[in-house]
Amino acid sequence: MTTDLTAHPPVTGPPTLDEVAVLAGVSRATVSRVVNESPKVSPEAREAVQAAIAQLRYVPNRMARSLVTRRTDTIALVLSEPNSQVFSDPFFASIVHGVSAALAETDLTLVLLTARDAREQQKIARYARQGHVDGVVLMSLHSEDLLPDILSDAGVPLVLCGRPYDGRSVAYVDADNQGGAQVATEHLIGLGRARVAVLTGPMDMIAGVDRHAGWLRATTDAGRRPDPALVAHGDFTEAGGEAAMARLLDQAPDLDAVFVASDPMAVGALRALRAAGRRVPEDVAVVGFDDADVARVCDPPLTTVAQPLDVMTTELVELLGRQIDGRAAPAETRTCPTRLVRRASA
Amino acid sequence: MTTDLTAHPPVTGPPTLDEVAVLAGVSRATVSRVVNESPKVSPEAREAVQAAIAQLRYVPNRMARSLVTRRTDTIALVLSEPNSQVFSDPFFASIVHGVSAALAETDLTLVLLTARDAREQQKIARYARQGHVDGVVLMSLHSEDLLPDILSDAGVPLVLCGRPYDGRSVAYVDADNQGGAQVATEHLIGLGRARVAVLTGPMDMIAGVDRHAGWLRATTDAGRRPDPALVAHGDFTEAGGEAAMARLLDQAPDLDAVFVASDPMAVGALRALRAAGRRVPEDVAVVGFDDADVARVCDPPLTTVAQPLDVMTTELVELLGRQIDGRAAPAETRTCPTRLVRRASA
DNA sequence: GGAATTCGTGGAAGCGCTCCCACGAACCCT
DNA sequence: AGGGTTCGTGGGAGCGCTTCCACGAATTCC
Incomplete structure (x- = not known):
């Protein structure tokens, strides 16, 4: 007497495609077609397979599938x-x-x-x-x-x-970081501000570099000599922005506008400005970057550069x-x- | 003439275990043993395999492995x-x-x-x-x-x-949220505060419920009747904490302490308190929860409940x-x- | 010195799936 | 009516890997 190779082994793990095939009375290939929504399946077969899948609570094993399709989705x-x-x-x-x-x-x-x-x-x-x-x-x-x-x-x-x-x-x-920063700075200059500072992001990130470059471009385009005292570096965080703004006020007490390279930093800057007794925008105009949620709710609401996220x-x-x-x-x-x-x- | 089945197929994808085996002059099984750090491999074989792996820049296909081991790591x-x-x-x-x-x-x-x-x-x-x-x-x-x-x-x-x-x-x-909240509240009571409020988290989260329960427990344990006016609900965010603190000051202007169910909320509460002209801790003592980084740097630094993260x-x-x-x-x-x-x- | 162990190794089965190929049944065309 | 097309289906190979099993060589033991 030989072993019946088609017999069900003791059910061990989750159901496999073959078990579905046996239950539905079709071949593995057909089950696979149903699972993958191939059109080349008769309605009856499809229905039988779907019933079997439901009954067995079959979930395809993605590893096995990936092995052959080379896709993991x-x-x-x-x-x-x-x-x-x-x-x-x-x-x-x-x-x-x-x-x-x-x-x-x-x-x-x-x-x-x-x-x-x-x-x-x-x-x-x-x-x-x-x-x-x-x-x-x-x-x-x-x-x-x-x-x-x-x-x-x-x-x-x-x-x-x-x-x-x-x-x-x-x-x-x-995003067009440089372009956005440039427009922001031009806006500040267009407002009649004479001393437009910049609070940059980290200069080892390209977004930091580019936004700084935009400020620089707008500044020189306006025929102004970029003043190092008008530049401070932050780290894109609120706390970093607050600290950098304080430094900026120290370096250039006469600044009347600042382009801040991110909204969280701008919120920090706003706080530092308030602490220093400067009114926004009367004394210091501020433009941020990102159009984060916080830009809408902070005080005053932040003019900012929106990226099309x-x-x-x-x-x-x-x-x-x-x-x-x-x-x-x-x-x-x-x-x-x-x-x-x-x-x-x- | 028959096709040589052992011949290398045109190299298509990344190298496979078999290719390593062929290059190293051993069987697939041996390569597998080396890869899986089985001790049962002779030093020479191991070395040959490792050289082949390095040369081919072989990386095991995890999908294939998972298929048999039933583990994905x-x-x-x-x-x-x-x-x-x-x-x-x-x-x-x-x-x-x-x-x-x-x-x-x-x-x-x-x-x-x-x-x-x-x-x-x-x-x-x-x-x-x-x-x-x-x-x-x-x-x-x-x-x-x-x-x-x-x-x-x-x-x-x-x-x-x-x-x-x-x-x-x-x-x-x-974390023992209730216990921590209880200790925090007891601390406030021990400080001699008469009206200890609570600023809870969302009450559909267990941490919100438990921390509130801790406050309640400490309050009643101290023989006090819990006053609904001393309770406000937040959402674990800074903004939510600020708003809830404002409500709390409205409901119970005479509060002299507040247990806040999270540090971000506590930072918001601190802001609301300052806006209302209350000094911390002189007028209102505040205890937070989480011991987040922010608790150390805010003003004043926050007494808080630390979880052993x-x-x-x-x-x-x-x-x-x-x-x-x-x-x-x-x-x-x-x-x-x-x-x-x-x-x-x- | 022969039997009984090690030890390193390779052969081969099989994990669960996809997909090529072939096959028969039903259909269309002239 | 016979040769083509569909069309749905099943057989089977194989994806790259692990692992059981067996096999021969190098030990070891009495």
């Missing part, structure tokens, strides 16, 4: 940033929100990975190379970030959120999608226009 | 919270940090998933059921959260960060690990003691 949003407080940056939160919203239409899943140090970066690189994800959106790069190199070397589809610091050839989506996140996933499908031009880039939002602070 | 930290601003809650950031630090020792990877609505919850449930993760840490549960049920029904190893709202039987790790996160991953290995008692729980940190505000 998940993309990673990697936050490469030593400073854990980035979480609290509303810009970051908005990007996460936007990307996951853009993905909601698709059946892709978003996983968030954070890399605080080189070791965690390696771990993430390994994770990506091992085929856990179809692609990566990488954000918040400082100049010395290793991940872009590792990932693109490994052939992992990759789109940066923000222009890379060096001129490397890689796909990215960015929805456009940017949509572009981000579209670019990545094209790369994953292999139908992307190499190193495609998008620079999205910004827009000045006028409120009370300038 | 990744766990998910799920943030189930409709409000996207949770990101900015330092407590949440600390948990993420702690869990990923606890995982750094292991070779597990942490993926972060966010579920803002029922649809995203379903997506995450599917993701987990499909075998993408070995286990799930679930945090920030409101009372009507579906995920615990779905996930535990699906047999996904699960540990909650925070006691579940209902008394469901599930593993969790929580490192212990909690360690327990979290340990409990989950035990569940994954199948050597966990059902629904193990841990409640970690809190500690009052005295600073200037009370």
Whole structure:
């Protein structure tokens, strides 16, 4: 007597495709077609399979599927940033929100990975190379970030959120930071302000550099000599903005306007200005950057540069999608226009 | 003439285990042993394999491995919270940090998933059921959260960060919220304050409920009748705390102390108090909860209740690990003691 | 010195799935 | 009516890996 190889083994794990096939009285191939919504299935077969799936509470094993399709249907949003407080940056939160919203239409899943140090970066690189994800959106790069190199070397589809610091050839989506900063500064100058200061972000981030460059451009375009005393560097946080504003008031007590490179910093700056007894906008006009929620509710409401976050996140996933499908031009880039939002602070 | 089946196919994707085996002149099994650090490999073989791996830049395909081992070596930290601003809650950031630090020792990877609505919850449930993760840490549960049920029904190893709202039987790790709140309130009473108010968190979160209960307990234990006018509800955010504090001052102008259920709220409360012309701690003593970074730097520095975050996160991953290995008692729980940190505000 | 262990190794099965290919049944065209 | 097309279906190979099992060589023991 031989063993019956078609007999059900003792039910061990979750149900498999074959068990569904047996129950539905069809072949594995047919079940697979139903699961993948192939049109080439008769209504009866489809119905039988669906009933069996429901009865068994069958869930396809994605690992097995990935093994053959080479797709995982998940993309990673990697936050490469030593400073854990980035979480609290509303810009970051908005990007996460936007990307996951853009993905909601698709059946892709978003996983968030954070890399605080080189070791965690390696771990993430390994994770990506091992085929856990179809692609990566990488954000918040400082100049010395290793991940872009590792990932693109490994052939992992990759789109940066923000222009890379060096001129490397890689796909990215960015806001027109320089243009926005320039418009903001021009607005301040147009208001008749004589001493327009700038409170920059970290200069090892391209957004910090670009926004500073915009201020510089507007300043020189207006025929003014850029005064080093009108420049202070912050770190994109509220506390950093407050401190930098205090320094700025110290360096240049006669300033009558300031372009602040992020809204959280601007909120801090507002506080420092109030502490120093300066009225906004009467004594000092303030323009922020980001159009974060806080810009609407702070006192006074902040004139600020809005980035088209929805456009940017949509572009981000579209670019990545094209790369994953292999139908992307190499190193495609998008620079999205910004827009000045006028409120009370300038 | 027959086709040589052992011939190299045109190199298409990333290198596979077989290619390594061929190059090293050993069998697949041996390569696998080297990769998995089995001791049963001769030094020569090991060396040859390692050389081949290096030369080919071989990375094991995790999908294939998972298919047979039934392990993915990744766990998910799920943030189930409709409000996207949770990101900015330092407590949440600390948990993420702690869990990923606890995982750094292991070779597990942490993926972060966010579920803002029922649809995203379903997506995450599917993701987990499909075998993408070995286990799930679930945090920030409101009372009507579906995920615990779905996930535990699906047999996904699960540990909650925070006691579940209902008394469901599930593993969790929580701080002793009630105890901490009680100690905080007792401290305020011990300071000789007569009218000790409470600014709670959302009452559909267990942490909100428990911290309120601690205040209530201390109040009644002190022989006082809890006055509804001394209670206001916030939402754990700074802005919410500011607004609630203003309401509280309105309801009970004679209050001389307030226990605030989170540090961000306490910072908001501090601002509202200053706006109302109350001095802290002279007129109103304030105790917060969380011992967030901000508690140290705000003005005045905040007396607050510290949670042992490192212990909690360690327990979290340990409990989950035990569940994954199948050597966990059902629904193990841990409640970690809190500690009052005295600073200037009370 | 022969039997009984080690020890390192390779062969091969199989994890759960997709998808190519072939096959028969039903249909259309001239 | 016979040769083409559909069309739905099942068989089977194979994705890259782990792991059981067996096998021969190098030990070790009495």
